[in-house]
Amino acid sequence: MGSRQTSTVHGLRRENRARALWDLYLHGPGSRQRIGAGAGVSTGTVSNVVGDLMEQGLVQESGSVPSGGGRPSSIVQIDPGYAFVVGVDVGESSVLVELFDLAMQVRGRHRIPTELTRLAPAEVVEQIVAGVAAVLAQSGVATDDVLGVGVGVPGLVEHSPLAVVHAQTVGWDAVPLEALLHERTALPLAVDNGAKLLGQAEHWFGAARGAADVVVVLLGHGLGTSIFTRGSGAWAPMSSPGEWGHTAVVVDGQPCRCGARGCLEAYVGAGAVAARYDVLRGGPAEGPDDLETRVTELLARADSDPASATVLAELVRYLGAGIGNLVNVYSPSRVVLGGWLGRQVAELRMPELAAAAAQNALRTPFEDVELLRADLGADAVALGAATLPVGRFLSSGGQRDAVLGSRPA
Amino acid sequence: MGSRQTSTVHGLRRENRARALWDLYLHGPGSRQRIGAGAGVSTGTVSNVVGDLMEQGLVQESGSVPSGGGRPSSIVQIDPGYAFVVGVDVGESSVLVELFDLAMQVRGRHRIPTELTRLAPAEVVEQIVAGVAAVLAQSGVATDDVLGVGVGVPGLVEHSPLAVVHAQTVGWDAVPLEALLHERTALPLAVDNGAKLLGQAEHWFGAARGAADVVVVLLGHGLGTSIFTRGSGAWAPMSSPGEWGHTAVVVDGQPCRCGARGCLEAYVGAGAVAARYDVLRGGPAEGPDDLETRVTELLARADSDPASATVLAELVRYLGAGIGNLVNVYSPSRVVLGGWLGRQVAELRMPELAAAAAQNALRTPFEDVELLRADLGADAVALGAATLPVGRFLSSGGQRDAVLGSRPA
DNA sequence: GCACTTAGTTCACGCCTTGAAAGAAGTGGG
DNA sequence: CCCACTTCTTTCAAGGCGTGAACTAAGTGC
Numbered sequence: 001m002g003s004r005q006t007s008t009v010h011g012l013r014r015e016n017r018a019r020a021l022w023d024l025y026l027h028g029p030g031s032r033q034r035i036g037a038g039a040g041v042s043t044g045t046v047s048n049v050v051g052d053l054m055e056q057g058l059v060q061e062s063g064s065v066p067s068g069g070g071r072p073s074s075i076v077q078i079d080p081g082y083a084f085v086v087g088v089d090v091g092e093s094s095v096l097v098e099l100f101d102l103a104m105q106v107r108g109r110h111r112i113p114t115e116l117t118r119l120a121p122a123e124v125v126e127q128i129v130a131g132v133a134a135v136l137a138q139s140g141v142a143t144d145d146v147l148g149v150g151v152g153v154p155g156l157v158e159h160s161p162l163a164v165v166h167a168q169t170v171g172w173d174a175v176p177l178e179a180l181l182h183e184r185t186a187l188p189l190a191v192d193n194g195a196k197l198l199g200q201a202e203h204w205f206g207a208a209r210g211a212a213d214v215v216v217v218l219l220g221h222g223l224g225t226s227i228f229t230r231g232s233g234a235w236a237p238m239s240s241p242g243e244w245g246h247t248a249v250v251v252d253g254q255p256c257r258c259g260a261r262g263c264l265e266a267y268v269g270a271g272a273v274a275a276r277y278d279v280l281r282g283g284p285a286e287g288p289d290d291l292e293t294r295v296t297e298l299l300a301r302a303d304s305d306p307a308s309a310t311v312l313a314e315l316v317r318y319l320g321a322g323i324g325n326l327v328n329v330y331s332p333s334r335v336v337l338g339g340w341l342g343r344q345v346a347e348l349r350m351p352e353l354a355a356a357a358a359q360n361a362l363r364t365p366f367e368d369v370e371l372l373r374a375d376l377g378a379d380a381v382a383l384g385a386a387t388l389p390v391g392r393f394l395s396s397g398g399q400r401d402a403v404l405g406s407r408p409a
Numbered sequence: 410m411g412s413r414q415t416s417t418v419h420g421l422r423r424e425n426r427a428r429a430l431w432d433l434y435l436h437g438p439g440s441r442q443r444i445g446a447g448a449g450v451s452t453g454t455v456s457n458v459v460g461d462l463m464e465q466g467l468v469q470e471s472g473s474v475p476s477g478g479g480r481p482s483s484i485v486q487i488d489p490g491y492a493f494v495v496g497v498d499v500g501e502s503s504v505l506v507e508l509f510d511l512a513m514q515v516r517g518r519h520r521i522p523t524e525l526t527r528l529a530p531a532e533v534v535e536q537i538v539a540g541v542a543a544v545l546a547q548s549g550v551a552t553d554d555v556l557g558v559g560v561g562v563p564g565l566v567e568h569s570p571l572a573v574v575h576a577q578t579v580g581w582d583a584v585p586l587e588a589l590l591h592e593r594t595a596l597p598l599a600v601d602n603g604a605k606l607l608g609q610a611e612h613w614f615g616a617a618r619g620a621a622d623v624v625v626v627l628l629g630h631g632l633g634t635s636i637f638t639r640g641s642g643a644w645a646p647m648s649s650p651g652e653w654g655h656t657a658v659v660v661d662g663q664p665c666r667c668g669a670r671g672c673l674e675a676y677v678g679a680g681a682v683a684a685r686y687d688v689l690r691g692g693p694a695e696g697p698d699d700l701e702t703r704v705t706e707l708l709a710r711a712d713s714d715p716a717s718a719t720v721l722a723e724l725v726r727y728l729g730a731g732i733g734n735l736v737n738v739y740s741p742s743r744v745v746l747g748g749w750l751g752r753q754v755a756e757l758r759m760p761e762l763a764a765a766a767a768q769n770a771l772r773t774p775f776e777d778v779e780l781l782r783a784d785l786g787a788d789a790v791a792l793g794a795a796t797l798p799v800g801r802f803l804s805s806g807g808q809r810d811a812v813l814g815s816r817p818a
Numbered sequence: 819g820c821a822c823t824t825a826g827t828t829c830a831c832g833c834c835t836t837g838a839a840a841g842a843a844g845t846g847g848g
Numbered sequence: 849c850c851c852a853c854t855t856c857t858t859t860c861a862a863g864g865c866g867t868g869a870a871c872t873a874a875g876t877g878c
Contacts, residue, residue, distance in 0.1 A: 244737070250660055260733070
């Protein structure tokens with residue numbers, strides 16, 4: 001990761017290009033005045049910078065709005081079709097590849113059902129490569145017009161500097177995924193944890209949008225979080241609590257699939273919920289094999305089935321404690337609860353969840369916090385992954401070459 | 410908080426001045442070549458910038474070193490006496506005020522015994538003001554030569570934008586400490602949590618020095634942490650987990666003085682340790698009134714007193730779990746354990762503590778982590794507080810006016 | 819149609835960094 | 849003792865950049 005090159009007078013222009021682009025990206029089409037105000041530069045400079053960007057074709061005029069008795073603002077925007085990005089979601093049961101334009105509209109989609117635990121990493125790489133080829137073919141987009149491929153994976157991602165994936169739960173031990181992908185594609189790559197990327201998507205486009213300090217909690221089979229704190233807005237990389245699901249909330253408590261005991265995931269993860277229900281019912285129940293379906297159905301009858309109600313209440317208690325912990329540590333102004341299971345819990349028991357969190361949080365940080373359900377579905381992992389090359393592109397000031405980024409030496 | 414003003418060509422010079430100063434500050438006296446390499450600018454520019462700084466008197470020549478058959482490097486350094494800073498530690502039992510030069514050598518010290526819980530905030534403000542006057546008088550330093558006053562306090566500090574302190578444990582509820590101080594002094598102020606500042610001191614000068622990702626744990630009466638992650642080096646503000654001591658490690662566990670249950674502090678804080686010992690002994694024991702002395706003596710006889718051994722073992726178990734949680738979440742390369750109690754535990758049971766942490770951490774992040782005892786004593790809170798105005802000064806490129814910072818409008 | 823308002827553009831000016839060339843200050847061999 | 853060589857620092861012309869002011873553009877309302 002090269003440090004910010006703002007020492008030279010040339011880097012200055014790049015910085016101002018980047019600011020203009022981020023402004024247009026995050027706040028939508030706007031006038032040159034707004035860009036100037038947001039970036040803290042004079043209107044003269046904005047004219048110059050925007051002129052450059054229009055010449056390059058990245059930015060285009062898009063109408064004008066009246067301005068109360070004066071010359072109307074002419075509105076500029078990023079051309080959505082200037083370039084494209086690919087987002088990949090390597091999930092436990094499928095690999096999803098999506099192609100987006102710069103407005104993050106889906107231009108192509110390709111899903112490959114798979115069982116991650118039974119696949120060698122090399123096979124996953126092949127699926128990704130095939131998926132990328134498929135979405136490009138579908139949409140007729142040329143490889144040269146793709147800025148890069150973002151990939152979301154389960155587990156812990158170590159950047160050293162190429163991404164290496166450690167995902168004990170699916171049997172990936174130090175898989176050099178980025179290096180493997182580099183052998184099979186020339187496109188710039190960016191790999192990160194799927195939960196973090198879903199959080200990123202919520203932060204850019206969903207319920208976490210616009211909040212200064214926000215925590216996104218993702219609850220499904222596993223449990224993860226993304227933290228965005230002041231100052232680390234669009235300009236800085238996001239903060240990265242990796243494996244929050246495996247923090248102890250009951251020292252020496254329930255055994256967890258990670259090998260430790262008392263992890264939060266061992267109380268609120270889908271597997272834990274299903275298992276606890278079986279215990280309450282005195283044995284494994286009949287029902288669908290698929291964990292997601294089973295848990296969904298189970299929770300849906302919480303109003304009629306006492307065991308289900310108990311399971312849900314316990315889930316709320318522990319998840320609330322976990323959220324309380326996050327609030328104490330980060331003092332966010334907003335907490336967003338996502339993931340297929342998290343969204344269901346939010347639907348069914350939001351008030352109870354807030355109360356449980358309040359019980360475990362200090363009054364001061366908690367009284368300012370908003371607890372919300374996530375806007376975006378689970379598919380948004382691919383969207384979040386796609387934000388990675390977009391972010392690089394914008395921060396580079398819209399220079400394609402600069403996006404290349406993490407190539408092996 | 411003004412956002413980085415690197416848009417103008419003027420701010421560029423400021424940025425390069427700042428880089429040169431940070432380099433000299435963190436790496437000590439050095440050649441212009443080193444500065445250029447570190448800051449990524451040409452030697453010509455370094456000459457210019459350093460020339461400016463020398464003219465200003467901030468930087469001075471300090472000898473030269475041979476360079477293997479060529480012109481020797483001339484070494485420059487920051488003049489330690491160019492300006493001074495004050496660090497204040499508002500502790501539960503005393504207010505400590507220290508005056509430092511730019512080399513962070515103590516030039517004056519003034520400690521006022523106090524009982525924070527019985528004092529009105531206004532009285533504390535008077536003590537701080539008196540302490541500042543005292544250290545200035547002691548050392549003969551003029552007020553004009555003081556860059557600012559950093560203040561470390563217990564509890565949660567909210568910057569909105571002036572610092573407001575919430576410390577339930579000492580009865581401070583939304584105390585506008587910075588505003589109160591502004592009424593009594595013209596010096597620039599910076600207020601933050603004491604544990605964070607101690608972590609900052611360890612990061613700049615102690616056992617955490619030089620580590621890319623590091624977590625500093627502070628264990629005393631209470632429990633806090635400072636997190637420093639990649640990218641948030643000296644350039645970015647530190648990450649700020651406020652009240653990590655009040656995260657639940659046993660949902661619905663021991664009641665804590667914060668009102669919740671099962672907080673980590675309720676298991677490893679000094680009060681908890683003493684109370685647990687009393688329970689094991691079947692009632693309040695004889696002994697010194699002062700909690701610090703009592704706990705220190707108690708732990709010292711862990712080899713002969715079974716109750717003491719049990720208490721220490723439990724403390725290690727819970728603290729280890731907490732450290733494991735931190736490792737999972739932040740993947741630090743180093744964990745530093747400080748605070749008067751933390752340092753004792755590190756002394757007595759480091760291997761056991763590491764084992765307990767390993768039990769609760771995922772293998773991948775844990776295998777790379779170093780667990781160390783803090784270098785600096787508890788006095789370092791004042792040192793850490795003093796880094797705040799220093800940091801502002803350096804980041805501003807050594808412009809005194811820019812340090813003023815957070816004045817009321 | 820004219821004064822007024824607001825948005826965007828142009829341009830002289832000053833400041834900045836660079837890269838090359840020159841200068842300074844040593845070492846070591848002949 | 850001198851001269852070639854190395855290494856570090858300074859100087860300087862060239863080119864780029866943002867600013868602020870003047871100016872142009874494009875509306876509104878009386």
